[in-house]
Amino acid sequence: MMQQIYPTVSHxxxxxxxxxxxxxxxxxxxxxxxxxxSQVHGHTYFVNVTIVGDQLDETGFLINFQDIKKLIHKRFDHTLLNDHTDQFSDKDHERFPTTEIVAQTIWEIIQKHLDTLPNRPKCVQVFLRETPTSYVIYRPKDGDFRE
Structure with missing residues (x-):
């Protein structure tokens, strides 16, 4: 993977x-x-997620790096995103698997997992590159987090 500088989130x-x-x-x-x-086509999506928090878990991690990758890679790698009807829809334009919605969905999956952790970290940014020249950044608003 190439070295990449990502936009930062103030927190x-x-x-x-x-x-x-x-x-x-x-x-x-x-x-x-x-x-x-509108035709079936594929991408190699490059993802960067930013997770923040004040408390580490019992292992000294905010969250284990490999847990983040497993949540997304295992679910979506080498699949047709449209087949994931629990996340995406062919009928509801707010759930079409556009890069914007895929980035939002990655955030939802990760944050749902983070909400189960005792140290309560938060995912504050998902950077999703679809092609070498096109990417989306998803940043949740404060009201998107469960307290």
């Missing part, structure tokens, strides 16, 4: 963890205005 937390990983997946955008993207 008041003591610790910030960033994890890079990638996965290969196909998708299509089920709308006539999507042009060529």
């Amino acid at each position: 008041p937390y003591r610790y910030e963890l960033n994890k890079d990983f990638h996965f290969a997946a196909a998708h299509y955008i089920p709308h006539e205005k999507a042009g060529k993207c």
Whole structure:
């Protein structure tokens, strides 16, 4: 993976963890205005997630790096994203597997897991590169976190 500098998120937390990983997946955008993207095609998605918190767990981690990758890579690698009907929809435009929605979905999956941890870390940014020249950043708003 190439060295990448990502946009940073300002936050008041003591610790910030960033994890890079990638996965290969196909998708299509089920709308006539999507042009060529309405046809099945694939990408190697490059992901960076930023997790923050003030408390470490009993192992001295905010969260184990490998746990982050497992949550996403194991689920989506070498799949057709549209087949993940628990996350994406061919009917609801707010759940089409666009890069924006895939980034939001990655955040939702990771944050749902973080919410189960006693030290309560937060995912504050998902950077998702779809092609060498195109990427999306998803940043949740304060109200998106459970307290």
